[in-house]
Amino acid sequence: MKKSYILFSTLVIVVIFSFVAKNILETNALKSRVVNEKLHFIQAKSHLIFLENYLLSINEDELDNFSSLQIVDNDFLLTIKKYDDTTKKYFLVVSSSKFKVRVTKTIYL
Numbered sequence: 001m002k003k004s005y006i007l008f009s010t011l012v013i014v015v016i017f018s019f020v021a022k023n024i025l026e027t028n029a030l031k032s033r034v035v036n037e038k039l040h041f042i043q044a045k046s047h048l049i050f051l052e053n054y055l056l057s058i059n060e061d062e063l064d065n066f067s068s069l070q071i072v073d074n075d076f077l078l079t080i081k082k083y084d085d086t087t088k089k090y091f092l093v094v095s096s097s098k099f100k101v102r103v104t105k106t107i108y109l
């Protein structure tokens with residue numbers, strides 16, 4: 001009787017510790033993914049600032065002939081699209097291929 005009680009209590013303790021360990025590992029994996037997504041979002045915002053500065057650095061004559069630009073990086077796709085000629089409205093889009101990160105901005109010149 002004592003042996004069966006000790007065996008049962010050992011089994012219960014092992015099951016409890018395995019569930020606790022599983023929850024800890026899942027939490028750490030989720031935190032790691034969140035940190036990676038935050039880093040990709042910060043990098044996408046810096047790419048968006050780069051696109052905005054690039055668009056503002058182009059002179060008026062080149063802007064009249066400018067319709068769209070697409071830059072393909074290892075992790076990101078950077079796009080500038082002109083909405084129409086009359087309003088000089090531009091859409092800036094930075095999207096990530098690895099994570100579901102997409103940052104957009106509209107600029108009026």
